[in-house]
Amino acid sequence: MITLEDVARQAGVSLATASRVLNGSTRQVGASLRARVERAAAELGYRPNLAAQTLARGASNIIGIVVHDLTDPYFAALADGAMRVAADQGLLVMVGATHRDPEQEIAYVASLNAQRVRAVLLAGSRVDDPHVTGRLREELARYRASGGRVACVGQDLLDVDTVAPANRQGAADLARSLAGLGHTRFAVLAGPAGLLTAADRCAGFVDALASLGLPEPLVVHGAFDREGGYAAARQTGEATCVFAVNDVMAVGALASYRERGIGVPADVSVAGFDDITTLRDHVPALTTVRLPLADMGAKALTMALGGEEETRVERVVGEVVLRESVRRHG
Amino acid sequence: MITLEDVARQAGVSLATASRVLNGSTRQVGASLRARVERAAAELGYRPNLAAQTLARGASNIIGIVVHDLTDPYFAALADGAMRVAADQGLLVMVGATHRDPEQEIAYVASLNAQRVRAVLLAGSRVDDPHVTGRLREELARYRASGGRVACVGQDLLDVDTVAPANRQGAADLARSLAGLGHTRFAVLAGPAGLLTAADRCAGFVDALASLGLPEPLVVHGAFDREGGYAAARQTGEATCVFAVNDVMAVGALASYRERGIGVPADVSVAGFDDITTLRDHVPALTTVRLPLADMGAKALTMALGGEEETRVERVVGEVVLRESVRRHG
DNA sequence: GACAGACTGGAAATCGCTTTCCGGGAGGGG
DNA sequence: CCCCTCCCGGAAAGCGATTTCCAGTCTGTC
Numbered sequence: 001m002i003t004l005e006d007v008a009r010q011a012g013v014s015l016a017t018a019s020r021v022l023n024g025s026t027r028q029v030g031a032s033l034r035a036r037v038e039r040a041a042a043e044l045g046y047r048p049n050l051a052a053q054t055l056a057r058g059a060s061n062i063i064g065i066v067v068h069d070l071t072d073p074y075f076a077a078l079a080d081g082a083m084r085v086a087a088d089q090g091l092l093v094m095v096g097a098t099h100r101d102p103e104q105e106i107a108y109v110a111s112l113n114a115q116r117v118r119a120v121l122l123a124g125s126r127v128d129d130p131h132v133t134g135r136l137r138e139e140l141a142r143y144r145a146s147g148g149r150v151a152c153v154g155q156d157l158l159d160v161d162t163v164a165p166a167n168r169q170g171a172a173d174l175a176r177s178l179a180g181l182g183h184t185r186f187a188v189l190a191g192p193a194g195l196l197t198a199a200d201r202c203a204g205f206v207d208a209l210a211s212l213g214l215p216e217p218l219v220v221h222g223a224f225d226r227e228g229g230y231a232a233a234r235q236t237g238e239a240t241c242v243f244a245v246n247d248v249m250a251v252g253a254l255a256s257y258r259e260r261g262i263g264v265p266a267d268v269s270v271a272g273f274d275d276i277t278t279l280r281d282h283v284p285a286l287t288t289v290r291l292p293l294a295d296m297g298a299k300a301l302t303m304a305l306g307g308e309e310e311t312r313v314e315r316v317v318g319e320v321v322l323r324e325s326v327r328r329h330g
Numbered sequence: 331m332i333t334l335e336d337v338a339r340q341a342g343v344s345l346a347t348a349s350r351v352l353n354g355s356t357r358q359v360g361a362s363l364r365a366r367v368e369r370a371a372a373e374l375g376y377r378p379n380l381a382a383q384t385l386a387r388g389a390s391n392i393i394g395i396v397v398h399d400l401t402d403p404y405f406a407a408l409a410d411g412a413m414r415v416a417a418d419q420g421l422l423v424m425v426g427a428t429h430r431d432p433e434q435e436i437a438y439v440a441s442l443n444a445q446r447v448r449a450v451l452l453a454g455s456r457v458d459d460p461h462v463t464g465r466l467r468e469e470l471a472r473y474r475a476s477g478g479r480v481a482c483v484g485q486d487l488l489d490v491d492t493v494a495p496a497n498r499q500g501a502a503d504l505a506r507s508l509a510g511l512g513h514t515r516f517a518v519l520a521g522p523a524g525l526l527t528a529a530d531r532c533a534g535f536v537d538a539l540a541s542l543g544l545p546e547p548l549v550v551h552g553a554f555d556r557e558g559g560y561a562a563a564r565q566t567g568e569a570t571c572v573f574a575v576n577d578v579m580a581v582g583a584l585a586s587y588r589e590r591g592i593g594v595p596a597d598v599s600v601a602g603f604d605d606i607t608t609l610r611d612h613v614p615a616l617t618t619v620r621l622p623l624a625d626m627g628a629k630a631l632t633m634a635l636g637g638e639e640e641t642r643v644e645r646v647v648g649e650v651v652l653r654e655s656v657r658r659h660g
Numbered sequence: 661g662a663c664a665g666a667c668t669g670g671a672a673a674t675c676g677c678t679t680t681c682c683g684g685g686a687g688g689g690g
Numbered sequence: 691c692c693c694c695t696c697c698c699g700g701a702a703a704g705c706g707a708t709t710t711c712c713a714g715t716c717t718g719t720c
Binding site: 001045047048049050051052054055060062069070071073076077079080083087092093094095096097104110111113114115116142146226251252254255258277278279281282283 | 331375377378379380381382384385390392399400401403406407409410413417422423424425426427440441443444445446472476556581582584585588607608609611612613
Binding site for chain 4: 343344345346347350357358359360363382384385386387388
């Protein structure tokens, strides 16, 4: 391994000078020495040891992103947005996938702290478990105490910079749009009871229907993924309009109806939430609430990096997008 | 920041003892001292500085994955597979997205080298540019010279452990299946000319048709993504069967035909390649060649970590999956 | 022509941890 | 009873950079 010392020796200068030339320093170095060092570094193929730099500087140029599942397009989009701003700033990215295990999430924060990453981005819904949340907050506090920056995409529960999708409002807007189409008997594929994103969307939808004076919808719980939507769709009874709390579940529901010969939107209207890009070409095209996921990821990381003192919360409101999967009723 | 020295002082032991207790060492430490150290570490909330450990040990517990685009389900699946084996081994993961810029790929390898990562996984097709490939090989050689391990998913061009999808064979098998359905006039949505994955699949398809004595297909180049398929689909002329060199392009083509009122499979049959999971619910269901992407990612990382001396190449053959998007012709 | 002040180069301390090397005490065999 | 080995704890030397402090050189001004 070629070290800075090798370069300095080859160039016939001191370690300090070599360091100043090769890594951005405020100090000037004379043109001739500078050239010698640069040539030596190129000849030897010198690569700085980032671990040593991190140790000496006391800060790395890495950021960490923690997601639930990278193969879920929702998180992929979020991560992609964040990674673009990281790349712009010359930062490296560490990604951890928790597969929805909160313990894993805590463990990742600990690891990222140990790695002295510049910032960590928690993308993904909080769960409704005060004990777990408490431990996570503790770990985050430890990290922030040592100068780490944290941002979160999701519920504003951690006292950190947060990009918070307006889940309730988006679901409520959607409910009003669907009611405007004449539907009165609704069902909600509500996802797991403990997941706040799911719960908020469900609550927003239900409340909006109530305030319109419509009958209470049928709420079916299940997994937050395609299989969950697929399974839950068998229990939507007489509903003429079904709201799945995310697009992936909606696609599962669509598959279920298709297999059973139930027409969408002929027999039942279906809507989702998120507006996943990959699903843009689905047939029938999915009615949903659009969230600018890549922007949200980018925004969150920018906030974390931004060095503001007080924690800020940015609400992002989704936009209802009506497509073929719903139609007027009655 | 709490350092190991703080812990040692609080426990009233030496630095060496504290280190031996807290980080797996071969040396034994007496029960009472061990307990004192552990208690002190817990009380203080000690977190080891991984940069310092990496520097002292000369090796990190990080692996790097370089992909083209994380929002492309192909790469997400590959990365997910690899990340699972990393997590099993207690390794952290750094992910870089090049967005198909070969310079970025080289830059990432340099960064990962600087970070002294344990292994690098290059997921993503090589391009047909000897100059770029040469520079990448150079950078990889530098990395491997210092003990780094490398694996690649894609063409076996880098003299590293490789998981190589049998693109030619898969495309040829697909061609034979489609020809077996009675099609004779084919078109290939071939992707960019310089991308080897695209070129291999195209060539496999074309060669197989030739050896069956069928007329040469129409080859339309374009981008390797949804838009590329969408655009290229306008130029498939009289073909009754269209092969898109990946699923995402096939979906774009499907969208194009749908918009123009061209029935699939009624008027034209369409097939893709990869069998992306997210597209499983597409309508019409896509005929494709299934690649076990997560397994391939996992296998590649395992090979890299495996420490074999000679480089190994593992071919993965895809399986033709006939679905609704094609039908018998004539 | 001399002196203050700005620059540039180098020696050495430092970052936090691992690990080699040493020394002292305990245990076992002759 | 002594000696040799084995085991465990500590002191200290790195790992590869950064950065402070010091010294020597130039410039510019009075």
